[in-house]
Structures are given as structure tokens and as C-alpha cells.
Amino acid sequence: MLSPLARVFSSAALLVLFAAGCGGGDTHPSPSDPAQPLKVVATTTQVADFARNVGGDRVRVHQLLRPNVDPHDYEPSPADMKAIAEADVLVKNGVGLEKWLDETISAAGFDGPVVDASQGVPIRDGDPHIWHNPLNVKTMAATIERAFAAADPRDTAAYQANRAAYDAKLDALDGEISKKIESVPADRRTLVTNHDAFGYYLDRYKLTFVGSIIPSFDTSAELSAKQVADLVAEIKATGVVAIFSEASLPPKTAEAVGREAGVTVVAGQDALYGDSLGPEGSAGATYLQMEEHNTDTIVNALRGTAA
Incomplete structure (x- = not known):
């Protein structure tokens, strides 16, 4: 007998296949097409926010986790599976936070780039809550920027400018927090x-x-x-x-x-x-x-x- 999570994967995967079959001979526009934003799937609320700040109007972000939902309680919806299957880039927090992600990606049939936003962040004893230091977020935003530029080279300058502007806000935040705590x-x-x-x-x-x-x-x-x-x-x-x-x-x-x-x-x-x-x-x-x-x-x- 299938587990509840396996049934979700099975039903969602069938919906993705059905939607693809109903599409006839249509093809997806290239992510480098200037008329089309990059299709991004982001796992957590935090990395989705970082992706929107780095991508600006050149990305369309589908966020898997909803606000105030514990990441450990996530189960994929059919809409999530469809978005993953059609994504140009998938961004995750990493450090083992999304224990369900590999199975979800496999069920959706996604074979595009998976960006681990934790790359380059000093990790403390396997703790995945890396975003609670704004300096870590600067590293995460830089990793996301490079991934977007690799998938959409035409808009590299825009991604770099967006990330630089966000870096300035993160530096200001870090300074304000320090002052208040002191x-x-x-x-x-x-x-x-x-x-x-x-x-x-x-x-x-x-x-x-x-x-x-x-x-x-x-x-x-x-x-x-x-x-x-x-x-x-x-x-x-x-x-x-x-x-x-x-x-x-x-x-x-x-x-x-x-x-x-x-x-x-x-x-x-x-x-x-x-x-x-x-x-x-x-x-x-x-x-x-x-x-x-x-x-x-x-x-x-x-x-x-x-x-």
C-alpha cells in the first residue's frame, strides 16, 4: 500500500504528465528569450525572497513552502509538481532542511540545475537556519545570482545590479541589528x-x-x-x-x-x-x-x- 506522501507524488506526477500531453505540439520558450522571465522554483520562503530580489522582473518565482508552515510538514501539491517539472532553475536552502526535495524532484521529472544556496556559507554543526545572519544571506544571494546568469546570460548585468542593491540593504540591516543589540x-x-x-x-x-x-x-x-x-x-x-x-x-x-x-x-x-x-x-x-x-x-x- 502506498504511503500518504507516495500517493501525493503519484497523483501529482500523473497530473503533470496529463498537462504535458494536453499541450500538443507546444514548446516552452527558451529562458534566454527576452520576452519570457526565467521560471524559478524556490523551496523555502526565505530563498524565494532572495530569488525575487536578485531576479527582479526577469524571473517568475514559484515558492513551495507557504508562510508560517514548518518546513518539516511540507507535502507537494500538484501545482508544485507542475512548476518543478517546467522550471528553468530550482533553488534550495540546503544543509538538509528540505529532506523531501530529492524525492519530489524525481517524481516531477525535473533534470535542470538545482542551486544549493548554502554553498560557501560557514555551517555550524549541521544547523540549516543559515539565513539568520545577514552576511550569510549575501553569500546566498551571490550564489543565486550566478545561477540565474548561467541560465539566462542575456540578463547577467541586471542580476548583478539587483544583487548589489540587495547587498547594500543587507549591510544596513546588519549594522542596525548590531546597534540595537548593543x-x-x-x-x-x-x-x-x-x-x-x-x-x-x-x-x-x-x-x-x-x-x-x-x-x-x-x-x-x-x-x-x-x-x-x-x-x-x-x-x-x-x-x-x-x-x-x-x-x-x-x-x-x-x-x-x-x-x-x-x-x-x-x-x-x-x-x-x-x-x-x-x-x-x-x-x-x-x-x-x-x-x-x-x-x-x-x-x-x-x-x-x-x-
């Missing part, structure tokens, strides 16, 4: 989060990680009763003033730990964006907005000031 007293620069998603941010901006509700990079992991007790004790011992919930994860366990430890839990609209950007119109709709929101939320909570 405004927090050194003994209050501690972080407790839903899961271990902010290591690159912590390393870059010199914050101390006390612990997480889910003791793993993977949100499917669970905290044992002893681990909960140990975390509560550590929170009390280190003087942590807040626990930060994440927008893509339920805050129930974090709130329970917060009550036990006697500290504030930052959740709801103020929750951090960890694994995913937020929907359009939210405080985390783009990468730049997400990191600004996260930083303001962290700083306000650690300083004890109103948002």
Missing part, C-alpha cells in the same frame, strides 16, 4: 526560544543561548519532563527575562515553561519568525522585515521596554 545590558543578552533556530543570529550578535523548548534544530523533537525541569532551573539561575515563541509553532509548551519559571513569554503578534517568513502584510513578510521585527522584539523584551 543597547541591551550585557547581562541581559540571553535567549530562550521554541526550538534551536537562532544559532547564527546568536553567534553574529553575541547573545547567549540558554536553551530551547524543543532541544533540536528539528521541530518534531520533544522535550522530556527532566529536560523541562532542567530548562526551568537554567532560566531561573541565569536571570533570563523572557521566552520567545515562534510564529510557525504553537506557544502552549513555551507558555507552560514560562509560568513555571516565572518569566514573560513573547508570543502572538510579537512571536519571532524562525523557520518561515510571515504572510503578506505581516511584520515578517520579507526577510528584511523579519529580521527587523525579530530584533525589535528581542531588544524590547530584554530591555523591559514596550514595543
Whole structure:
């Protein structure tokens, strides 16, 4: 009997084949055709945002993961499979985040270039959350730019200009985050989060990680009763003033730990964006907005000031 995921792949693959058969003798325009944008599939909300910034109006991006959806919960839709089958370039985050991707690509029959945006990024112990350091994003954007230029040489200059403009915004973001974090007293620069998603941010901006509700990079992991007790004790011992919930994860366990430890839990609209950007119109709709929101939320909570 087929597994639920295998049934999704089977149905989606049949739809792709049916759509291709109904196309008759039509051929897809060359990606170098100036009238046609490059067809890009991007896996995560973050790399989709980077691809749009680098590609501008010369790309059409199909994003596989939806805002505030845990990457570990993804199942491909027929529309996703069709977009992958017809893509000129596929961009992934890498570092093992998209464990479902190889099977999805195979089922869709895609044989084009797969761009690993993590190439050249210093990886910390297999942690896939590389985007939480804006300097890493500059490396990711450069990798995406080179891939787009290889697939569409005619527009190389446009991709280079777009990437340079985005680099300037990332440098400005990095400077702003540093300044804001430095405004927090050194003994209050501690972080407790839903899961271990902010290591690159912590390393870059010199914050101390006390612990997480889910003791793993993977949100499917669970905290044992002893681990909960140990975390509560550590929170009390280190003087942590807040626990930060994440927008893509339920805050129930974090709130329970917060009550036990006697500290504030930052959740709801103020929750951090960890694994995913937020929907359009939210405080985390783009990468730049997400990191600004996260930083303001962290700083306000650690300083004890109103948002």
C-alpha cells in the first residue's frame, strides 16, 4: 500500500504528465528569450525572497513552502509538481532542511540545475537556519545570482545590479541589528526560544543561548519532563527575562515553561519568525522585515521596554 506522501507524488506526477500531453505540439520558450522571465522554483520562503530580489522582473518565482508552515510538514501539491517539472532553475536552502526535495524532484521529472544556496556559507554543526545572519544571506544571494546568469546570460548585468542593491540593504540591516543589540545590558543578552533556530543570529550578535523548548534544530523533537525541569532551573539561575515563541509553532509548551519559571513569554503578534517568513502584510513578510521585527522584539523584551 502506498504511503500518504507516495500517493501525493503519484497523483501529482500523473497530473503533470496529463498537462504535458494536453499541450500538443507546444514548446516552452527558451529562458534566454527576452520576452519570457526565467521560471524559478524556490523551496523555502526565505530563498524565494532572495530569488525575487536578485531576479527582479526577469524571473517568475514559484515558492513551495507557504508562510508560517514548518518546513518539516511540507507535502507537494500538484501545482508544485507542475512548476518543478517546467522550471528553468530550482533553488534550495540546503544543509538538509528540505529532506523531501530529492524525492519530489524525481517524481516531477525535473533534470535542470538545482542551486544549493548554502554553498560557501560557514555551517555550524549541521544547523540549516543559515539565513539568520545577514552576511550569510549575501553569500546566498551571490550564489543565486550566478545561477540565474548561467541560465539566462542575456540578463547577467541586471542580476548583478539587483544583487548589489540587495547587498547594500543587507549591510544596513546588519549594522542596525548590531546597534540595537548593543543597547541591551550585557547581562541581559540571553535567549530562550521554541526550538534551536537562532544559532547564527546568536553567534553574529553575541547573545547567549540558554536553551530551547524543543532541544533540536528539528521541530518534531520533544522535550522530556527532566529536560523541562532542567530548562526551568537554567532560566531561573541565569536571570533570563523572557521566552520567545515562534510564529510557525504553537506557544502552549513555551507558555507552560514560562509560568513555571516565572518569566514573560513573547508570543502572538510579537512571536519571532524562525523557520518561515510571515504572510503578506505581516511584520515578517520579507526577510528584511523579519529580521527587523525579530530584533525589535528581542531588544524590547530584554530591555523591559514596550514595543
